[in-house]
Amino acid sequence: MENVILIIHLLLALSLIGVVLLQRSEGGGLGMGGGGGAMSQRSAATAMGKLTWILAIAFIVTSISLTIISARNASGSSILDRIGNTSAPAAETTDAPAPLETDGLLPPPTGADADAPLVPRAD
Numbered sequence: 012m013e014n015v016i017l018i019i020h021l022l023l024a025l026s027l028i029g030v031v032l033l034q035r036s037e038g039g040g041l042g043m044g045g046g047g048g049a050m051s052q053r054s055a056a057t058a059m060g061k062l063t064w065i066l067a068i069a070f071i072v073t074s075i076s077l078t079i080i081s082a083r084n085a086s087g088s089s090i091l092d093r094i095g096n097t098s099a100p101a102a103e104t105t106d107a108p109a110p111l112e113t114d115g116l117l118p119p120p121t122g123a124d125a126d127a128p129l130v131p132r133a134d
Contacts, residue, residue, distance in 0.1 A: 013081075019073055030063050031063060
């Protein structure tokens with residue numbers, strides 16, 4: 012049920028963005044450019060305005076319902092409770108692998124430098 016409401020919520024958000032962007036700009040900032048008359052004049056409700064209100068109300072309803080569903084699924088546990096209940100790490104076992112022998116990977120020394128350490132050369 013939560014996934015269905017979440018998908019509806021996302022579709023409402025996208026459609027609300029689209030409807031707001033499709034509306035005609037009134038010109039002035041903060042909605043003061045409604046065309047002549049006093050500032051208290053209210054413009055007629057258009058179909059786009061009504062659709063915006065319907066989508067906004069549906070968006071808020073789905074937001075509240077998703078909040079209620081997630082609160083129910085939390086079942087009274089807190090993240091801090093989960094962190095406090097962690098047990099100490101297990102003791103190391105003696106079955107650890109032996110360290111790698113790297114002597115077999117190096118080429119055998121030759122000549123008088125048999126006891127000298129191997130150093131890479133830039134030949």
